[in-house]
Amino acid sequence: MLAGLLLIGLGVTAPAQRPETAAGFVIGAATLQASASGTKVTVPVLTGGRRRLMSTEAVPADAAASVQRSVIPGSLVDYRVSHGDVVVPADPSATFHKALTKGTNPVFDTKKYGPELAARDGRPGDLVAAGWVFGKGRDEITIGDGRLVTQDIAGRRLPRPVKRYEETYRVARDAHVYEVNTADLSASQPSSFDRIPVTRNHSYTTLERQAAFVVFDRDYRHADAAKVRAIYYFTPHDTSDGLPVWDVPTQSALLKDKGTDPVSGRPYVEILATGVTQAPYTRSTEPFEIVKDTLYYVGDNEVALYLLHAGNRLILIDAGWPGSGYQYWTNIERMGFDPRKVTDVLISHGHGDHYGTARELLTMIENAGGQVTLRASREDVEGIRRDALGNAWTIPPAIPASESWLRTRYTPYVYDQFLEFGSVRIMPITTPGHTVGTTSFVFDVADPARRGHRIRFGFMGGYGFNGLERPTTANGFRRLSFPLGLSWLQQRVDVDYVSPSHTNQYPIVEVYQALKAYNNDPAHRRHPLTMLDALTTGEFANFNEKRYEVISSAKSDTQPGYQSIETYGPFKPGRETGEPDVAVTLLDGGKVIRGFNKYMNVNPAIPLLKDGIVIARDSYVHDPDGYYVQVYADVHDAYSGYLPGSGPVESYRATPGTPEILRTQRLGSRADAEAILAGLRAGSTYRVDLTRASTIVVPPDRPAFRATNS
Ligand SMILES: [Zn+2]
Ligand SMILES: [Zn+2]
Incomplete structure (x- = not known):
């Protein structure tokens, strides 16, 4: 009352009656009624305890058409009503704000998080x-x-x-x-x-x-x-799909002793859960703390989301499947944090299972007055136009054109430099292949157990084939970039633990479930173990080795639909028939890489992990007795780091000479590999023979790396 009197006293016109916000459910198509004063849009809704036809004020025909297009029957909407008419705002498509839409797939949304009615006048909408x-x-x-x-x-x-x-x-x-x-x-x-x-x-x-x-x-x-x-x-x-639901990933090795589903008569371990988009309820899992007060798993049992906490920064790695946000946000809350307080979202690559809830999350945060920085790779959002050598390319981005909102508000990564978040640091590393801009991360966090000591987790941003199974004219540069990214992470990145981006890459969810069962055992309740006790160190190279071999090794040629680089290429230009006696200058002293060992995270302290976890998919590359010597090297030949007509490979990194990561053919023992490694010096130049797939030949009668005088 006082405020009103003051306004009148200052000669300001009293505001018109505030429009009221109403919510309703759309039960039919929007129709247009034109008249001399403009066009009205009428929408049949359930609201106020009855069926009603809600009509907008009369607006220009194009605005009315925009309103009409935006109305989707089967949606819960909210809108503003003034003097009985629905108000059309500056953006007509926002007239009927969609909160939820009932499609054929089930829709889940908890009360406190996720979609809500539109924020208006600086006030968040009702839940x-x-x-x-x-x-x-x-x-x-x-x-x-x-x-x-x-x-x-x-x-x-x-x-x-x-x-x-x-x-x-x-x-x-x-x-x-x-x-x-x-x-x-x-x-x-x-x-x-x-x-x-x-x-x-x-x-x-x-x-x-x-x-x-x-x-x-x-x-x-x-x-x-x-x-x-x-x-x-x-x-x-x-x-519902009637299929059993587990916290561990579908078909996990930990389901082997679970017996048989009485409905289908099939062993539980063989039943493949329905896809996440059709049945998000089948793919939830319990969130867990990995590093005390710092790093958490908040994803589902299919795609990983990680939450990192540093002071007042809350950093979310990936945003998961659309439709599963209710799980992720509740998981964040269960770990003791408010999803509306997330300050940074880092997207690993431009696929819907990784950015799927980003927009809803950003809206939720911003409706609460928060600010959030969304980071993604420029390549996945805008495509590749130029490489570090100045070559021009027209390579399309991974995200579809319909995701233009992301384009307008993302911050591109600067690779190979830590993003500093106080006690947490995260380094984005470009590892294209799965998409043109797939980004991997190192999470570098304080060790809660040892003051001044840091621990690191490796996150490989895109591990699946995604159209790289067989060579095509278009996918050549991605076929070669994919193993480059994997071997780059092996060769150039040192981490302690693996944090996979999907749960069928590394058994992080099984490790937690095994740990939980251990701690739930009355014999252990007084001395519970933590995730850092349960996870094993030194597995990142092995984890990357699996995919490296799946795409590279001729072993894959026996797998349905797979054609290896070794047999089918593409082969780097100039090496199509192999290249004898080529000079290579080493940029590092080399590393011994062991063949893939399918028994992951073997931990004798925890009964369910004593033999490790085998992830069946693509484990045919199991070869723990194989060894390779891998080097970061500049090869002095005609290949210049890209595939003409396809795209950049090494030339995408701004490194002079476009060095490559090369490895020897398979060696039969660690001793053989160590013997070769002992003769290598960073900075020295050697002569090697390359196969057409750019593998360093190990000849029976002379050294693989032969010293030169240069
Ligand atoms: Zn993907
Ligand atoms: Zn994915």
Whole structure:
């Protein structure tokens, strides 16, 4: 009142009545009504306890067309109403803000995090949630994704069962309830709380799952006090895929002793879980601390997300699958942090399973008044136009054109330099191949156990083939860049531990589950171990070796669909028939690389890890008795670091001479490899014979590296 009087006293016109924000569910297509004063857009929605036709104010025809295009039937939307008309803002496509859309895949969203109604006038929007209805009480409703964990991976009961993403909400007495018919949206109608069906139980064999969206009466700042003011439940019900769900990755070796699924009659270990986008509920896992107060795993059991904490900085590595954000953000909260306080998001590469929730996360942070820096590689966002030699290329980026928002607000990496976050440092390293801008990382953190000591984790940014299985005219430079990135990480990067970007690359989730089972054993409860006790060191080179051999070695030619570089190339220009007696100048003293050992993270202290974990996929390259000498070297021949007509390989790094990483043919023992290594000196020039795949020949009758006088 006082403020109003002051405004009038100062001669300012009193503001018009504030528009009100309303939420509704769109149950039909938007239609246009033109008149002399402009065009109105009319949308049928469920709101205010009934079916209503909401019409916008009259606007120019192009603005009305933009509104119409933006309205998606089957969506929960919010909008502003003034004098009975929906207000069309400066950006007409924002008139009906979409909070959630009911598609064919189930939608999950916890109360406090994720999508919410639009922020308006500097205020965050009210909260929304989505999932399957698992309970209904007097004035409350329970919604979740059905995940129920009662035992650890060793089969011992947990102290308490865990319903990981299930929440119970208070329902306002005057809440409106609607039944949405997704088979015929126009048949949707107001309903009542009593009529909401409830999913029968949490068993994976229960196929019928009752889906619902709910809208709260408060924003996130008052989440604890928030009550449900609207419930939209869906007919017909969702159907789950009926497949068993585990915390460990699908088909994990730790499922070997789990027996047989009574429904399909197949061993649990053989059942491949449904893909994440169709069934995010099948792929959740428990988040865990890796380094005390510093490094956490907050991903799912398929794609890894890491959270690093340093003072007031919260750094998230990758943003995971779209549709699984409810898991990641709850995981962050469970580790003791607020996802709205994330300050930095680093994307490893431009695929949807790594940036999938980035936009929602950024919106959530910014609606809360926070600021966040999003980093990604320039190559994945904008493509490659030039390499370090000045060669021009027109190589398209990894992200699709539709992700233009990312282009407008990302900060590109500067490679090979640490980003400093106080007690945490992260180095981005370019390792293209999987995509043109795949970025790997070193996480360098303080060792909580030893003052002044640092520990390092290696994160390889893109480990999968992604179209590199066979050579094509277009993929040549990526075929060669991929093993270059892997061998670069082996040769040039020293880390203690592996932090994989997917769980089928290194068994980090199995290691945690084995650790949890160990600590859950009454015999160990008084002396629990940590992840740093459970993880083994020195595995990064081995982890990279697997993929190196899968793409390089002729062993892969027997695998369906695979064609190795050794046999099928591409071969570097000038070496198509091999190159005898070529001069190479070593830029390092070389390293011995052991063949891939499929028994990863062997740890005798923890029963489930005593023989390590074997990840079946591509383990045919297992060859722990093979050894190689690998060198970083400048080769004095006609090859200049790129494939004409395809793209840059070594020439993408700004290093004079475009040095290569080369290795010898397989040696039968570590002693043989050490003997060769002993004769090598950094800075010296040797003569070697190269195969057409640029492998250093180990001749039976003379040294592989022959000294020259130069
Ligand atoms: Zn990818
Ligand atoms: Zn991926």
